[in-house]
Amino acid sequence: MVSEALRNTIPTERRLPFLALVGAVLAGGAAVIGVAVSQLPGASLPVAFWLMATIAVVADARPFTPPGRRQTLAVFPSICLTFAILLAWGLGPALAVQAAAVVVASWRMRHAVWRGLYNLGQYALAFGAAELVLQLGGARPYPLVGLSVGQVATVVVATIAWFTVKYGSVTLTIRLRFGESAWRLLRRTMVWEALTYGALLLLSPVLVAAAAASPALVPLVVVPLYAVYRMARLAEDLVGLTRRDPLTGLANRPALASAAAEQVTIHKDLAARGDPASRFGLLLVDLDRFKNVNDALGHEVGDQLLVEVGARLQATVGPRDLVARLGGDEFAVLAPRLSGAAEARAFAGRLAAALAEPVRLEGLPLDVSGSIGVAVWPDHGAEVAELLRRADVAMYDAKQRAAPVAVYSPESDHHTPQRLSLLADLRTSLEQPGADGVTMHYQPQVAVATGEIVGVEALLRWQHPVRGPVPPDQLIKVAEHTAVMRMLTLRIIDEVVAQLARWAAAGESVRASVNVSIRDLHTGDVAERIAGQLRRYGIPPRQLQLEITEGALMADPRRVLATIGALDRLGVAISLDDFGTGYSSLQHLRRLPLAEVKVDRSFVLGMAHDADDAAIVGSIVELAGALGLRVVAEGVEDAQTCQQLADAGCHVAQGWYYARPMPADELLPWLERYRKLADDLGGEKPHDNHLS
Structure with missing residues (x-):
């Protein structure tokens, strides 16, 4: 079911686990859907259900995706309404509406068929886990009014079960698909996911109570749904302020240091397994004659040049590489999975060639070049701070020799301990x-x-x-x-x-x-x-x-x-x-x-x-x-x-x-x-x- 092109993009060591995960989720989801179909009500459902179903399907045409996130991390507003349907009318109607929402979202986001089915399988497992908690906690049948403290606690546990299954399967999928560290992924997405999923799921019992009072209250859920979206986006923006350079949108110095520390952990594991690509490179890029641009054309043009340089570096590196702006006209690139200094130098040479192309600003072609210093873990430093310092030494060595690239050499380092x-x-x-x-x-x-x-x-x-x-x-x-x-x-x-x-x-x-x-x-x-x-x-x-x-x-x-x-x-x-x-x-x-x-x-x-x-x-x-x-x-x-x-x-x-x-x-x-x-x-x- 998974396309041949997709299988070929996944490294061999992760391909089999990824395919096994896809198969397990599809099989488990199919089993839950089978149970859900048997629970579909024979009688017609009330107006409140149809209102919730309609809003759920329409809302998923515009999922919540903060800027810069992959679509795999999008949060779909339908879960608030489908979880409310689960509480009020059971597993069958909830999965039926969720399936319709998945079809709309997959069409809108141009997902492959296997991915749409895989998403539905994840939802089925998450709803199945929540339904099991509700059954065990005595919240079946669900009381539309007059919930006891114990039943409220059961609903909270059910939302946690739903979140754990859904978020856990998504994290594992991304880990196997893109090779990203699970711990890094958890740290990078937990705030966004917990705020949005938590708010949407816990809004569900309130929505059920409102629907029991009057179906006319159901459409009002659109307002808190939008508020949840704005809240989550603002939270992401606040986190981003501490991790992003405001001018270029690239990672900043703290984000680079954090990412490099994670790479140390990852590459220690790779080295222990004897992986030939068990090194990573840290490259510092300093633009040449940038002050001349500021003096001649003004700081506004200088800022435009920095934005263009950042974009050019980003376009040159691979999907695993991280580009950061450290301040002024200094940039950094974190390049994982390298075999050694020779590969790092070749990588730096490609960056230097990309910078050598003139940049046209204010109608003028500006010649941009940079001096690039290269340090490789662990050859040139076992700690991030030492690696940064030695990349800086190499960069100044390149400047002094008027060379585009220099790899760290102890002979050029005047400040070793x-x-x-x-x-x-x-x-x-x-x-x-x-x-x-x-x-x-x-x-x-x-x-x-x-x-x-x-x-x-x-x-x-x-x-x-x-x-x-x-x-x-x-x-x-x-x-x-x-x-x-x-x-x-x-x-x-x-x-x-x-x-x-x-x-x-x-x-x-x-x-x-x-x-x-x-x-x-x-x-x-x-x-x-x-x-x-x-x-x-x-x-x-x-x-x-x-x-x-x-x-x-x-x-x-x-x-x-x-x-x-x-x-x-x-x-x-x-x-x-x-x-x-x-x-x-x-x-x-x-x-x-x-x-x-x-x-x-x-x-x-x-x-x-x-x-x-x-x-x-x-x-x-x-x-x-x-x-x-x-x-x-x-x-x-x-x-x-x-x-x-x-x-x-x-x-x-x-x-x-x-x-x-x-x-x-x-x-x-x-x-x-x-x-x-x-x-x-x-x-x-x-x-x-x-x-x-």
Whole structure:
């Protein structure tokens, strides 16, 4: 009886239970209808019955369905009248009228034949349960007037039995048909169903009493029926205000969080059963350049754009997916039953493609694009809050890389609990100047042509009290996007200048290079701090040099130009670090007051066995020479590389071939040994093997 097309739309694991349920309801309903037919009265029924029957059939042409609900959740006003007929005239007349109402409603709503019969079967079972309660409770024959307290209680229990059978069978049907969580369905529909069904069923005994007084009172039931409809709709609207975004009509943040929590429960069960689609994705979508639309065309057009974007996302996703607006121009999509990150990325790619199509508003085609961050449960978080946070991290990663989609990666997450803990410990260490932990090591820089020590690079070290040595790159990643980075930079400047003063007092004048974050140069604080410390310790500005990474400089060269200019006027030299990896333009090299460029170690390390790396280093040396810049090669680890650098004309080298980074108190003894060895070797340049 169920169509082949319908069977094919139900997954295999639910198909057999669904068909079994349909068969059981049809069989049970047929049995109740058989009993009801035997109870049809032989005599003619009163006018009140015919009035109730007519209103019931007509009313079901317009069932109660709140906005956004499936038709499977519609409530039919006929039940008030057919339940009243059940009370007054028995099971046979009640089911006869209900059958007529089902025919009208099915025709009006274009239901398939099997569905109309299935609905009638549900009604038959519900009325059969109510009739059984009435029989057992002594409410047969039903007294039209003068009900006792016990009989009233029996009627209430009968309505509960009717509701339990009807609502329970509908919930189970939807669960098997659409795969929706029964608990989620109960929570989502219970208020609406209980209010409407309860009000309609409990209105029935009042209607019976009114009909007994005068059939003319029966048509007045239309007014309370409409009131029930309005009451239920208002209740739904009130619930919706807390679950829906008022502008787009999409789910809001609380609704998304609730739905995601339910998906955690569902997918834990799927994972336990070994289902390959045991993951779900949470995608955050942030529109690009939305502020430009608001500024240029006004907030009204901006709101229209948000509505259109919401509709476009909704049209792109599947029936199981949930689209939500979180606020502003940020949307979210909950995508269940995924196999992993690759499928989630492909899904996000389809959303990005849908957003890329221009939107025509106010006669203008507006280009809309978005950055989409993807997090997958449980790979990227077992809890909803963690999943949301990591989807947000991925979204900002996509924005920074100008990519439409990014999947969460721990490397992009600067605020994991571990990193936050590390950051707190770093802040504590920096707030205690005398405490051990944050220190500086120094690596000598050697003139390639002469072997003379021309400077040192100050390198950050941190000995964590529990974790031990923290790698410098990890330390910078933890601090660079926070206010702690400024504290760290100022601490390094103070420490290095003070150390230069201690060396000067010991008779050693040496230049020190210090690495700074590009964010430190966005204001003049660093230049002022350096000037103050140099004056305090009486250190010539030429003895301090700042290193700025090329990649960071390329991200925002204009904002740092003023600070670099101030440092240049002060006499502090600027070195461009990691040269060759940040795609500097010649325009930047020409405009910025640079003293040197440092060739990235990735090129220097490969010079001895890779002709391309050797050619790149040679080209950098030639370019820098043409611009009057000194060239420093870092990562020099063997004699062959050193000789190639000398042949290319490189000015300065540093690396393990000459010396490893060392604490400040070891530098002067090392310099003494190095210079003595240089005198002993004559023209040969000393290196680390000589000093070992």
